[in-house]
Amino acid sequence: MKKKIIHIDQLSGNISRRTLLGGAATAAVVLVQTASGKTIQEGVSTTELLPDDPTKRVGPLPGEVGTRSAFEKLVKKPSETSSRSPLQDFYGIITPSDLHFERHHAGVPAIDPAKHALLIHGMVDKPMTFTVAELKRFPSVSRIAFLECSGNFRTGKETLTPQDVCGLTSQSEWTGVKLSTLFREVGVQPKASWFLAEGSDAAIMTRSIPVRKGWDDAIIAYAQNGEALRPEQGYPVRLFLPGWEGNTSVKWLRRLELSDQPFMTREETSKYTEPIKDGKFRQFSFDIDARSIITFPAYPKTVEKGWIEIRGLAWSGRGKVVRVEVSTDAGKTWAPATLQDPVLDKAHTAFRYLWQWHGEATEILSRVTDETGYRQPTLKQLTDARGNESGYHFNPITAWQIKSDGTVLFKPETT
Amino acid sequence: MRKSPFYICLVGALVAVTLDGCFPANGKEFTGLSVARPDTVPWPTSFGFGRKATSAEITRLDIDVRPDGKGLPAGEGTAAVGKVIFATKCAACHGVGGVGGPNGSLVSTNETTTKRREKTIGNYWPYATTVFDYIRRAMPFSEPGSLTNAEVYNLTAYLLTANGIIGEKTIINAQTLPTVVMPAQKLFVPDDREGGPEIK
Numbered sequence: 334m335k336k337k338i339i340h341i342d343q344l345s346g347n348i349s350r351r352t353l354l355g356g357a358a359t360a361a362v363v364l365v366q367t368a369s370g371k372t373i374q375e376g377v378s379t380t381e382l383l384p385d386d387p388t389k390r391v392g393p394l395p396g397e398v399g400t401r402s403a404f405e406k407l408v409k410k411p412s413e414t415s416s417r418s419p420l421q422d423f424y425g426i427i428t429p430s431d432l433h434f435e436r437h438h439a440g441v442p443a444i445d446p447a448k449h450a451l452l453i454h455g456m457v458d459k460p461m462t463f464t465v466a467e468l469k470r471f472p473s474v475s476r477i478a479f480l481e482c483s484g485n486f487r488t489g490k491e492t493l494t495p496q497d498v499c500g501l502t503s504q505s506e507w508t509g510v511k512l513s514t515l516f517r518e519v520g521v522q523p524k525a526s527w528f529l530a531e532g533s534d535a536a537i538m539t540r541s542i543p544v545r546k547g548w549d550d551a552i553i554a555y556a557q558n559g560e561a562l563r564p565e566q567g568y569p570v571r572l573f574l575p576g577w578e579g580n581t582s583v584k585w586l587r588r589l590e591l592s593d594q595p596f597m598t599r600e601e602t603s604k605y606t607e608p609i610k611d612g613k614f615r616q617f618s619f620d621i622d623a624r625s626i627i628t629f630p631a632y633p634k635t636v637e638k639g640w641i642e643i644r645g646l647a648w649s650g651r652g653k654v655v656r657v658e659v660s661t662d663a664g665k666t667w668a669p670a671t672l673q674d675p676v677l678d679k680a681h682t683a684f685r686y687l688w689q690w691h692g693e694a695t696e697i698l699s700r701v702t703d704e705t706g707y708r709q710p711t712l713k714q715l716t717d718a719r720g721n722e723s724g725y726h727f728n729p730i731t732a733w734q735i736k737s738d739g740t741v742l743f744k745p746e747t748t
Numbered sequence: 749m750r751k752s753p754f755y756i757c758l759v760g761a762l763v764a765v766t767l768d769g770c771f772p773a774n775g776k777e778f779t780g781l782s783v784a785r786p787d788t789v790p791w792p793t794s795f796g797f798g799r800k801a802t803s804a805e806i807t808r809l810d811i812d813v814r815p816d817g818k819g820l821p822a823g824e825g826t827a828a829v830g831k832v833i834f835a836t837k838c839a840a841c842h843g844v845g846g847v848g849g850p851n852g853s854l855v856s857t858n859e860t861t862t863k864r865r866e867k868t869i870g871n872y873w874p875y876a877t878t879v880f881d882y883i884r885r886a887m888p889f890s891e892p893g894s895l896t897n898a899e900v901y902n903l904t905a906y907l908l909t910a911n912g913i914i915g916e917k918t919i920i921n922a923q924t925l926p927t928v929v930m931p932a933q934k935l936f937v938p939d940d941r942e943g944g945p946e947i948k
Contacts, residue, residue, distance in 0.1 A: 439892060454806050462805060463798035470797045518794055529812055535892045537885040539812060588809050597815050597875045599882040603867065606936065609948075614872075614932075618939035651943040705943030718947045726941075 417500025458520030830906025870911030
């Protein structure tokens with residue numbers, strides 16, 4: 334039957350539709366016109382979709398939403414509790430919203446924004462409730478900043494990708510109302526020193542946050558990268574605390590309660606606390622220390638002799654990145670990498686370093702220094718400082734082994 | 749693409765005007781190279797968006813419990829009753845007696861293994877009130893929010909008893925729970941990292 338493709342609706346990213354059509358070879362769902370002139374919806378294969386010469390067939394007409402090329406297979410790596418960003422597949426510093434890492438404690442809630450409100454009460458002059466529409470009427474603010482889970486460290490085998498090692502960090506432009514604007518509106522009392530932030534998920538997730546962070550740079554965010562928040566990122570409204578461990582940026586935010594003491598919730602006592610020396614445990618460790626990682630070349634990529642642009646990301650929860658150094662001789666010598674503008678406060682910063690590889694087996698590493706003078710430590714420096722247990726806030730220098738055949742492997746270090 | 753030169757000219761003209769410096773903003777002369785307006789523009793005392801929350805609205809959502817006991821509801825519980833509830837509603841995930849379940853042990857045992865010691869309520873949780881707060885807000889995982897306050901008190905009493913922190917006859921309620929001292933409380937210290945060259 335001769336058929337004519339008249340409209341390509343969706344390329345292969347949509348798994349549910351492909352499954353619906355029952356064929357793994359289906360590359361797209363299209364509107365086709367049959368020989369008898371009838372228009373029907375049909376799945377087509379990659380072969381049918383791809384003409385030998387794209388200049389000989391008119392392509393899809395303008396659509397309602399864009400699609401990712403069927404040739405690009407960017408996926409998060411989900412486990413039962415989190416889903417990691419494919420850092421090795423990214424360019425620049427913005428994480429595509431659908432590839433932002435996920436970490437939540439009882440799934441992603443479905444929330445109707447028309448029925449959602451933010452309650453602020455406790456040590457305030459005027460307890461108030463704000464609908465999502467009302468939050469959007471306040472003066473708004475946007476900033477580009479990273480969000481990283483403090484449990485973002487993996488090691489143990491050579492076949493780990495940047496996504497495996499460090500995929501619980503992502504970056505977006507966040508838009509919302511400054512929390513200080515709302516603090517002003519409700520009249521936060523001078524003796525209030527902490528506030529509880531509570532989500533509307535099935536874990537009713539809570540964290541206690543010092544009030545000074547609320548006055549400083551906290552955002553009640555309702556948008557991400559130019560559109561409303563994704564459900565996985567807290568739709569319709571979340572707390573966003575630049576530079577602080579991801580768990581404190583409570584999603585699906587429904588309530589803030591001002592208090593003169595922390596609430597000692599489960600997430601700030603039995604979780605998100607880490608061992609240090611002498612059998613002690615560090616609590617309320619909010620700031621993300623500076624970290625960097627080479628995202629190319631990295632496992633499972635291979636390299637060829639000649640010029641290689643080493644690329645990666647660096648960031649600090651305490652300010653701007655001021656320097657990234659790269660070593661191509663297993664840490665014996667270091668040279669400054671080029672930082673790509675913009676270099677933003679508490680933001681992923683792209684770096685690159687041009688390297689001519691002659692085929693020798695070696696290791697490549699990166700280390701970042703932030704504007705406080707903090708330099709990313711080695712794993713040994715971290716364990717020397719904290720004792721021999723890993724835990725949250727582990728940000729060691731990551732090394733990639735370059736084998737003489739061009740294979741690239743993660744270097745799993747042990748203490 | 750024939751239109752391009754026209755657009756370039758237009759953009760050029762706009763940039764020139766902006767760089768020249770002064771333009772009226774909200775009735776005031778606003779000077780500077782930056783197009784962005786600083787947040788020094790006078791704001792009203794109140795924008796008047798949102799409304800006062802009613803006490804009923806606050807009561808409905810205000811479920812948190814602080815270490816000093818603020819927020820604990822009426823009611824009470826004991827370990828004996830809690831033990832039965834635990835076996836029915838909790839043991840599938842947290843193990844018989846709170847030991848060794850797929851979602852983590854809650855009860856400490858004296859067994860020493862080569863593995864790193866598992867963190868439990870008995871050896872790691874610094875405040876007893878957190879046990880009540882967390883069970884009430886998030887457990888059981890498959891049926892969150894389904895437990896009555898009495899059931900939560902009973903489960904709290906059971907878990908504290910199983911960890912050897914309170915006696916099995918102790919009645920747990922809004923008065924007694926905040927007085928329970930957890931063994932791990934003295935192990936927690938505030939974050940001392942502050943940036944700068946020192947690795948902490």
